[in-house]
Amino acid sequence: MSARRALTLWLLAMLAGAAVVWNSHFSADMSFFLPGRPSAEQQVLVDQLKEGVVSRLLMVAIEGGDSAQRAAVSRDLRGRLEKMPEFVAVQNGEAGSQGADRDFLFRHRYLLSPAVSPERFTVDGLRAAIGDSIALLASPAGMLVKPLLPRDPTGELWAQIGRLNAGAQPNSRDGVWASPDGERAMLLMQTAALGSDTDGQERAIGLVRASFADAAAAAAPAAGLGLRLSGPGLFAVKSRATIKHEVSKLSAISTLAIVVVLYFVYRSARLMSLGLLPVLSGALAGIVAVSLVHGTVFGITVGFGSALIGEAVDYSIYYFVQSGRGGIDHWRQRFWPTVRLGVLTSVAGFGALLFSGFPGLAQLGLYALSGVLTAALVTRFILPPLAGRDLAMRELGHLAPRLQAAIAGLRRLRWAVLALAVAAAALLAVNRDRVWHPNLSALSTVSEADAAADMALRSDIAAPDARYIAVITAPDRESALQAAERAGEKLDALVAAGVIGGYDSPARFLPSQATQAARRDSLPDAEQLPARLRLALADSPLAADKLGGFVADVAAARAAGFIDRPALDGTSLALAVDSLLLQRPNGWSVLLPLRPAGGAQGVDIAIEPVRAALAGSGALFVDMKHEFDTLYNDYLGEATLLSLAGFAAIVGLLAVTLRSARRLASVLLPLLLAVVLVVGGLHLAGQQLHLLHLIGMLLIVAVGSNYALFFNQADRQPDGTTLVSMAVANLTTAIGFGTLALSSVPVLNAIGVTVGPGAILALLLSAAFAGGRHD
Amino acid sequence: MIKRLLGTLLLLAIALPASAAFDVGQLMQALASHKGGKARFVEKKFISLLDKPVVATGEMTYTAPDRLEKRTLTPKVETLLLDKDILSIERDKQKLSINLANQPEALAFVDSIRGTLSGNRTALEKNYALHLSGNLDKWVLTLLPSDQKIASLVLRITVSGSRNQVRSIEYLQTDGDRSLLSIEPVEAK
Secondary structure, three states, rough: OOHHHHHHHHHHHEEEEEHHHHHOOOEEOOHHHOOOOOOHHHHHHHHHHHHOOOEEEEEEEEEOHHHHHHHHHHHHHHHHHHOOOOOEEEEEOOOOOOHHHHHHHHHHHHOOOOOHHHHHHHHHHHHHHHHHHHHHHOOOHHHHHHHHHOOOOOOOOHHHHHOOOOOOOOOOEEOOEOOOOOOEEEEEEEEEOOOHHHHHHHHHHHHHHHHHHHHHHHHHOOOOOOEEEEEEEHHHHHHHHHHHHHHHHHHHHHHHHHHHHHHHHHHHHHHHHHHHHHHHHHHHHHHHHHHHHHOEEEEHHHOOOHHHHHHHHHHHHHHHHHHHHHHHHHHHHHHHHHHHHHHHHHHHHHHHHHOOOOHHHHHOOOOOOOOHHHHHHHHHHHHHHHHHOOOOOOOHHHHHHHHHHHHHHHOOOHHHHHHHHHHHHHHHHOOOOOOOOOOOOHHOOOHHHHHHHHHHHHHOOOOOOOOOOEEEEEEEEEHHHHHHHHHHHHHHHHHHHOOOEEEOOOOOOOOOOOHHHHHHHHHOOOOOHOOOHHHHOOOOOOOOOHHHHHHHHHHHHHHHHOOOOOHHOOHHHHHHHHHEEEEEEEEEEEEEEEEEEHHHHOOOOOOHHHHHHOOOOOOOOOOOOHHHHHHHHHHHHHHHHHHHHHHHHHHHHHHHHOHHHHHHHHHHHHHHHHHHHHHHHHHOOOOOOHHHHHHHHHHHHHHHHHHHHOOHHHOOOOOOOHHHHHHHHHHHHHHHHHHHHOOOOHHHHHHHOOOOOOOOHHHHHHHHHHOOEEE | HHHHHHHHHHHHHHHHHHHHHHOHHHHHHHHHOOOEEEEEEEEEEEEOOOOOOOOEEEEEEEEEEOOEEEEEEOOOOOEEEEEEOEEEEOOOOOOEEEEEEHOOOHHHHHHHHHHHHHHOOOHHHHHHEEEEEEOOOOOEEEEOOOOOOOOOOOEEEEEEEOOOEEEEEEEEEEEEEEEEEEEEEOOOO
16 A cells, blocks of 8 residues: 555545544433443333433422522422423422312212222112211311212222322422421422433523522512522533533643653654644544444543543654664564554453443443554554654653663562562452442442432432332333233232332323223113112211212213323323323333332332232332442443453463463563552552442553563563653553543543553563563 | 329419409410320211211320320221321321421311310410300300411311310301310329
8 A cells, every 4th residue: 555545545534534523422421321231120220310200300499588488489480480391390389280180080080099890889889988988077087078078979089099199298388398497498390301311401400590590589689599409400411511521621631741741752843743643543533433333422432532642642652763763664673563462452451341231331442442543553554654754853862771770770679569569469358348339329420519419409308219110011001001000909919018108100090991991881870870879878877869969970970981191181190190101112111119118117118029019910120229239230240351351362462472471471460560559559549449440450451561562572671762662652641541530520530540550550560570681 | 193183273273363254364274284184085077968967986185285196986996196296197007197387277277176275375366266255164265267268167166174174176167067076084093
């Protein structure tokens, strides 16, 4: 391939790449962490996090002023937000839609009440049901029952209300929800935007803040009312802002630092620009590869670019520094095989990540792999023709004696290093139970302060956390609702047994057509009912002729059609049904959130009895917290396997190339020592390790081997120029990865603190332990 | 028991000189001296819809100043417990709790009983105009709702009793229905 053709090809590829990047979709949402190949249970978790009701909740507290001012602003705020299409529901405890809900439940009571059956409308059934209602009149609740008794003597409204959530209701002050101490007015809103729609969440949050400012200014300008807001949407927005900010910050820092180093070394703007060429090509190729393979490029992946810059710039440094005297052909012959092997070990390390079910990790792997490979290829094929024969590289040999003296010093420390490594290994072995962070929260970008604020709001408003959900899937709505009813019967038994406190079901407000038909068919006709009533009420204090309204309502219910989804419009029950009965591309899903029984059992539900009860009903019972924990453990287990596989691949590659057990050992020993020392150091520094640290260990080996290999080139010590090139290359790599250590995004930070020091140690230890010829 | 006795003695000492004009203040003092006890009750509800009154019977336990437990035994077992501002009703394994602080109307209603039992004049006068007739041995306290919302439900509440013991509470509702709660103290053994 001629140089001209290579150049043309490269230019075209760069243009095409730029076009792809221009059209790429970038995302900074949580899908980075969500499993790429989810199990059925994990799919439920993913769906809930992306579009579930809980992911669309915003909790708002109004503080300051007095209780009346807060209530006024709460009402005003609700009035403003309720009209906006961005919000599906805005609740503040005002008695607003309760009337509509009650009307719906009353109007359709004969299709909705679980108590409606043929037996209930026999003479005996009527006698018992009406007798119960009369007894209820005598109770303290009697005042509520009395007005409805002539039309609902069998108590079908109460049969429904008894099943609804009688659990925790938020406290209330001046007619609106308040925190338990009454010091904050509380609102709960559900956004129209999905939890995964960060733009939509950001817009909704902006609207809440702006509307609050207007409402507060209108109602109580001098009261100094404040707004506190939290919810998954806010976390998503904040986390995206953090990642965006950090990506540009980290790339800028790393680029600037490397440019300074390169200029210091080259003292030539031309060489410096040429040296950055492979880096830019690599970074571009990385994004293109990820975009083409994954469709979406995560912000964190781009943030990893700052490390890639440090790693990819090495190749041009090797080329410029090492080919200074011998020219391009000499370099290709003498150094390129070693560089190539280094590239391959890096590729093996990053390549292992490609197989991860953790999408973020797979992306990082692909990005780094394509980047490193491209940078190496551009250095090998594009850089020489562009740079020309005359590199005008300044002589750096004068630095060599100092480096050689340093190496001699290092060699004297070998035993100390070994002792230190053994101590570090012992420390880690003793503390092995405390070394690892136990759950996924280690990777979360949510700050502790934000998490605490969220917890506080959540407990103030008793917001649902939706930890336990039974999920049913069915091909159509009717079969989904029927399945929900079957599962509901099993859950009713669990409620009665006290295993669970209760559950929600869409079938409560929208029963399946089959159930509605069965209930309607239970109703006696206009001739049977009065006759039965007379018999049933013969000895009752309630005279049958006072129940004309009842007879008329039953007749109307027999003639009326079934309840369909539009019948729920205008009630808050519509929202409940819509959030629990979902149409999916491949059918329908029903969610049945389960509530713990509370009391002695606390906030946990015993999993096994629920699983056993639901077995065979087609309902999948999911404990979200458990799924989260398993998810992380799966990731960790998988990352361990992948790291070992990557390590094995690197060892295999080296073994095949080096063809000597001794040389293999002398390449690997410093790398392993570096890993042990870094991990020991991190542990001593109080860092709890998570899976990105683990990946970092693999990268120490993958990246560090590049340096170790130079010390084992044909079993002779590198000459002065090579040493200088390695020192500079190592410095840029350490800068690249080290920059990540500045990040507050745990994923990047972990890689930075592990690989940054690891790369330097790998070089120093390789120098210290290399060969034996000097002795 | 000793306390109660002392309370009664103290009460007599206060009541004697003023017996000529028995007023709300004195009644409240008398009632406030009642530290609690157990009683049987019969509650009759006269409801126009029904041909006969519905009758419920059971036991009440009052612990001053803000705990009242009403256990209905017939026709159906049901427990109503008022503990500070939490009203809970348990019936057929179902339990319902209401925080009265959130329900001003229900609170006013509950205060008519609680205020009377504990002799809390301030709480009573917040929602009702008080009229007292009779003397310490046989008094009748009438509560007329002053709040519009309560007045739309209850026309009048009549509490009668003897000394520091409430013996009956009658609610007359705006629709003409009424309920009569008769209380018979059970002497603690």
